[in-house]
Amino acid sequence: MNKREYYKIISKYQLYILQETMNQFISLFVVFCAIGRLGADSPLTSEEQEHVKDNLEKIYNSWQRKRPTDKFHNNRDKIFEGLVTTSRTAPFNSDDSKPDQKWDFAGNRKEKRGCGFPKMGDSKSSWTVRIMNADHSSFYGSLIHPQVVLTAAHHISVWEKYKVRAGKWDDKISVLKTMVHPKFDQRNLANNVALLFLAKSFSLDDDINVICLPEQGGIPSPGTECFSSSLVLPIIEFYKCQDQLRTRSGTSLHNTFICAGGKRGVDTCRGDGGAPLACPIGSAHGQRYQLSGIVSWGIDCYQEVPAAYTNVALFRDWIDIQMKAQGLETSVYTAW
Structure with missing residues (x-):
């Protein structure tokens, strides 16, 4: 009505x-x-x-x-x-909700954005957030719900207090609860995923949106062009990436990772940890994206060796369980 x-x-x-x-x-x-x-x-x-x-x-x-x-x-x-x-109401208790439909200055209606739609002219950063600790060192994460951030577990310390900034970095919200995957291994960074539950929600607007999550097992095909830190990075076939990493450093690639990149001079590097690897949903020209990877580790930087990203599609079921346990909706980041 x-x-x-x-x-x-x-x-x-x-x-x-x-x-x-x-x-x-x-x-x-x-x-x-x-x-x-x-x-x-x-x-x-x-x-x-x-x-x-x-x-x-x-x-x-x-x-x-x-x-x-x-x-x-x-x-x-x-x-x-x-x-x-x-009225559009967020699936959480918040005074920050805004209508999905907005009007421009000419009185024309703008259609609502669901998850995974970046703002016009955006380099797929609408869902990228900066996570800061008490000493002001920072890393990145992805907004998957107005009140929840998904990031890399290797950056999280249980005794630290964090704040999250989104959009133009003006809005800063405290982290109420952190949840690291129970099987996270600090030695090889297997299961390198963590959830941050915020004290209140971000207001979704032209600068801030949530990114979709892939369905369980929904891994992008090799060659798919994805985005991370404003870079275009192709997905590399798992065993090809594993061979390159072993040849270069003797490092074994755990099966909870996917690889992207491999072009000299085009790479994520130190300081990008936790940032999203956003891959297109359906057609590459559809302009809707899902969080397929989380920046985890690599060998050197800007070399002709792919970097390893947490394979988010392997953790969709775990994420859904944690969200429901907190009374939060999973439909917010579901595209299908």
């Missing part, structure tokens, strides 16, 4: 309202202001939702005392149900 439909429903009762007290006029005025502020077809924001619901309840209670069988009474449940479903 959109605002135009609300307007039609409430308009039917204007004659009734004229017979009520000045308080009812004030209540109706608040409802009309909420309906008309952004346009007849626009969704209600969470704040408008509460204003409308409170004032409709006041009007309803007054009418119920005088005429409990009137049409407003019969439509009450429908109206209140519409209030819940019309």
Whole structure:
């Protein structure tokens, strides 16, 4: 139900309202202001939702005392149900939610963005966040939910306090809880994944969005061009990458990694740890991305040897379980 439909429903009762007290006029005025502020077809924001619901309840209670069988009474449940479903509300308790649909200065509606859609002209950084500890050293992560960051476990210390910045780095939110994968191995960085649960949510807007997660086992094909730290990096076949790493340093590649890169001068390096490797969903021209990898380790930098990235698709089920345990929705980062 959109605002135009609300307007039609409430308009039917204007004659009734004229017979009520000045308080009812004030209540109706608040409802009309909420309906008309952004346009007849626009969704209600969470704040408008509460204003409308409170004032409709006041009007309803007054009418119920005088005429409990009137049409407003019969439509009450429908109206209140519409209030819940019309406004976009985040799957967590937050005052920071914004409507998915926005309007530009010319009054044209912008379609809502789901997970994995970068802002116009963006180098796939809408979901990249900077994670800072008390001494101001930092690393990166990916926003997979307005209140959850996915990053590399080797950067996380249980006794550290972290803050997260997103967008233009102006908004900073404290980390409430960290969760490192129980099978993370500090020696070979196997299962190198961690979740950070924030004290409050980021507001998704033109600068900040969440990235989609692949389904369990949804590994990108070799040759797929992905993005990390503004670089275009092709996915390298696992055994080919393993041979290159062994030849160069004798290092074995654990099966919880994927590889990308291998072109001289084009590589992630020190300081990029935890950053996303974003790969296209479907067509490379579809402009929607999923988090296929997390920057983990490599041999030197900018050499003709691929770097290793945590294979996020192997941890989708684990991530879903942790999210549900915290009462958070998994649909936020689900593209299908």
